Amino acid sequence: MAKAKTAYVCNDCGADFPRWQGQCGECKAWNTISEVRLSAAPSRNDRFTGYAGSTAGKVQTLESIDLAELPRFSTGFKEFDRVLGGGVVPGSAILIGGSPGAGKSTLLLQTMCGLAQTMDTLYVTGEESLQQIALRAQRLGLPKDKLKLLAETSVEQIGQVALEVKPKMMVIDSIQVMHMADIQSAPGGVSQVRESAAWLTRFAKQHNIAMFMVGHVTKDGSLAGPKVLEHCIDCSIMLEGDADGRFRTLRGNKNRFGAINELGVFAMTEQGMREVSNPSAIFLSRGQEAAPGSVVMVVWEGTRPLLVEIQALVDYSQMANPRRVAVGLEQNRLAMLLAVMHRHAGVQMSDQDVFTNVVGGVRVAETGADLALLVAMVSSFRNQILPQELVVFGEVGLSGEIRPVSNGQERLNEAAKHGFKRAIVPLGNRPKQAIAGLEVIAVSKLAEALEAV
Numbered sequence: 001m002a003k004a005k006t007a008y009v010c011n012d013c014g015a016d017f018p019r020w021q022g023q024c025g026e027c028k029a030w031n032t033i034s035e036v037r038l039s040a041a042p043s044r045n046d047r048f049t050g051y052a053g054s055t056a057g058k059v060q061t062l063e064s065i066d067l068a069e070l071p072r073f074s075t076g077f078k079e080f081d082r083v084l085g086g087g088v089v090p091g092s093a094i095l096i097g098g099s100p101g102a103g104k105s106t107l108l109l110q111t112m113c114g115l116a117q118t119m120d121t122l123y124v125t126g127e128e129s130l131q132q133i134a135l136r137a138q139r140l141g142l143p144k145d146k147l148k149l150l151a152e153t154s155v156e157q158i159g160q161v162a163l164e165v166k167p168k169m170m171v172i173d174s175i176q177v178m179h180m181a182d183i184q185s186a187p188g189g190v191s192q193v194r195e196s197a198a199w200l201t202r203f204a205k206q207h208n209i210a211m212f213m214v215g216h217v218t219k220d221g222s223l224a225g226p227k228v229l230e231h232c233i234d235c236s237i238m239l240e241g242d243a244d245g246r247f248r249t250l251r252g253n254k255n256r257f258g259a260i261n262e263l264g265v266f267a268m269t270e271q272g273m274r275e276v277s278n279p280s281a282i283f284l285s286r287g288q289e290a291a292p293g294s295v296v297m298v299v300w301e302g303t304r305p306l307l308v309e310i311q312a313l314v315d316y317s318q319m320a321n322p323r324r325v326a327v328g329l330e331q332n333r334l335a336m337l338l339a340v341m342h343r344h345a346g347v348q349m350s351d352q353d354v355f356t357n358v359v360g361g362v363r364v365a366e367t368g369a370d371l372a373l374l375v376a377m378v379s380s381f382r383n384q385i386l387p388q389e390l391v392v393f394g395e396v397g398l399s400g401e402i403r404p405v406s407n408g409q410e411r412l413n414e415a416a417k418h419g420f421k422r423a424i425v426p427l428g429n430r431p432k433q434a435i436a437g438l439e440v441i442a443v444s445k446l447a448e449a450l451e452a453v
Contacts, residue, residue, distance in 0.1 A: 006183075009036045011190070035184060035191040072257075076114040079265060079275040080107070082302070083237055083250050085258015090168065091208045092257065093201040095175070095230065097215040097223045098239035103248055104214050107239065107266070107273045108171050109137060115169055116146035122167040126153040126177035140272040153187065155180050155196050159203055167209060172200060174214040176224060197229050230254060241268075245361060247282065248273070252302075262302030280307035280418060283360040290388055293380030296420070297372035298393045298411035299364050305407065305414040307391070309359040310369065312376035317353040328358030329373065330365065337396060341374055344400030344446050349381060368405035370396035371424070374446065375453055386453065389421040394429070400446040404428025412438060424452055 008017045010033050015026040023030050072087030081087045084094070098104045105128070112121050125133055130151050137144050148165055152158050155178050162170060172178065178196040179187040186192070197213065204211035213233070216224040223230060223238075230236050234256045241248035250264035265276040276282055284296065284307055293312040298305050310329075317323065326334045334356060341347045356373060358364050371394035379386050393411060395403040405411075408429030415423055416438040423440050430442035443449040 007036050008033050034189065073115075073119075075111045077107075077111065077264075077266075077273075077275050078277070079250065080111065083252045083262045083264045084235060085252075085255050085262070088169065088210045089234075089257050090210055091205045092235060093197075093204050093211045093213065093233040094235040094237070095197075095213050095215050095223070095233045096237050096239060097217050098241075099217055099221070102239045102241055103266070103268055103273055104239050105173055106136070106140070106268075107250075108173070108212055108214070109133065110140065110142060110272050112169070112171055113137060113142040113144070113147050116148075117143060119168040120148070120166060121146075122148050122150060122162060122165050122170045123173070124150045124152060124158055124171060125173050126151070127174060142272075153177050153179055155199050159199075162203070162207070162209070166207075169210040170204070170212065172211065172213045174216060175200075175229075176216045193224075194228055194232075198232050201232050240363070241361060247276070247360065249362065259302055263306070280305075280414065283308045283362060284418065290385045292383050292385050293376050295372050295376045295379065295386050296391045296415075297364075297369050298391060298415055299362075299366055299368060300405070300407050300411065305411045306362070307414060307418060308362050308364070310364075310372050310376050311357045311359060312373065312380045313355040314349060314352045314377055314381040317351055319353075322349075322351060323353045323355070325353075325355045327356065328361070328363050329356055329369065333367075333370070334373070336398075337370055337374055338377075340396055340398060340400060340446065341377070345374075345378075345450055347378060347381065347450075349377070352381065366405070367395040367403075368393045370394065371402060371426075371446075371449055375424075375449065378450060378453070387422065389419070390424070390453075391415040391420045391422070392424045392449075392453075394424070394426040394443075394449070396446060402426040402443050402445065402449060412440065424449055 008020050010024040010027065010029065012029045012032045013024060013027040015024060017033065020033055024032055072089055074081055074087050096104055112123050115121050130149050133149055134144065150161055175193060175197055176188045179192050180195055180199065183191050183195055200211055200213065218224050236254040237250055237252045239248055239250050246267055248266045248268060250266065252260050252262045254260060265279040266273045267276055294309060296307055296309050298307055324334055338349055338354065354377060372392040374396060375392050393405060395405055397403055404426040408425060409431055412423055412431055412435055416435050421437065421439060423438055425440060425442055427442045427444040431440060441452045443452060
């Protein structure tokens with residue numbers, strides 16, 4: 001292959017320069033120029049199957065393409081397999097991110113130690129020493145006789161060792177400390193992270209190795225490094241949860257081999273990560289005494305329903321601009337729902353502080369939580385306790401209508417399975433057949449829902 005060339009590109013305007021300089025000559029921005037490696041196109045002999053460009057020059061029809069099922073293998077955790085789309089696909093590149101202390105290395109070490117009993121595996125550490133990995137495995141009580149470890153940060157050297165070991169699965173911990181010899185920038189830079197990830201992805205697909213890469217996150221919770229890092233890999237998952245909390249949620253943001261927005265729940269224990277098979281039972285650990293402003297809603301996460309408790313606290317504000325705080329919910333949607341409630345239900349909270357929270361640290365992004373949020377706020381505002389066996393879900397429109405949500409029947413079945421006796425749902429989600437032990441109240445307007453409560 002031809003020798004790779006280097007260019008310097010401004011991250012703001014995209015202008016390129018022959019050498020590095022402090023200020024961009026086009027947009028006049030400072031410290032925005034980074035090194036970019038310009039690789040020559042690979043020859044036909046360098047291409048490999050299972051990757052875009054491997055069949056260049058050959059035109060095929062959709063009917064002639066082989067749609068054989070991908071040979072997946074399990075990680076040993078059902079929750080992990082759920083997020084990955086049913087298991088690990090050989091030759092796939094998977095990026096797992098999370099805040100420090102979330103348990104990324106712990107989860108991957110448990111997975112690798114279990115898979116090492118039946119296949120060849122390689123754990124590459126660039127941040128921790130081999131002794132630290134061994135001490136963690138001993139503390140967690142994991143089998144240590146089969147897993148192969150390598151302490152290395154050079155991507156080229158990792159490739160040479162992998163050719164000798166021939167693993168079926170590899171872990172790179174982490175991608176931010178990896179570097180390539182022909183790139184002058186420091187490890188962790190834009191060029192190093194991008195080229196290292198691209199090289200490892202090509203290597204994994206060429207040799208049919210399942211590659212897990214650990215990624216750091218920034219202070220706002222997003223993956224550090226260039227955005228192209230998430231484009232070149234096949235699957236991107238995030239391990240979320242507070243460092244002092246017990247539970248962790250594994251959420252898929254991108255998956256070329258399965259559905260996205262899947263959610264896996266784990267519990268951090270002294271023996272490492274333990275999967276939670278029934279997350280609804282954990283998120284519904286309500287207090288002994290009922291209190292105003294608390295209601296249970298049914299959200300849809302990936303391919304399954306999930307029961308979570310939403311809480312609201314409405315109190316008189318001493319400030320000129322009352323506070324609107326949403327934890328686990330969208331801030332802008334909270335302000336919109338307050339306006340809808342004032343206009344179409346006659347409940348005004350302009351002089352009240354409003355605090356909302358989803359119990360258990362779950363983040364709810366779907367609109368099916370609108371009705372439950374409004375019911376919880378009215379309950380706290382009027383200091384009225386809602387029934388413990390009540391479940392609510394539905395989307396609220398700007399004109400005060402209650403819109404149906406997807407998978408309404410499955411949500412009601414999940415509520416009935418956990419012993420709920422009453423449900424307030426949109427009119428479009430009214431079940432065709434009665435559900436044993438569950439009274440379903442279908443409403444079409446916000447005023448009807450509040451009256452039913």
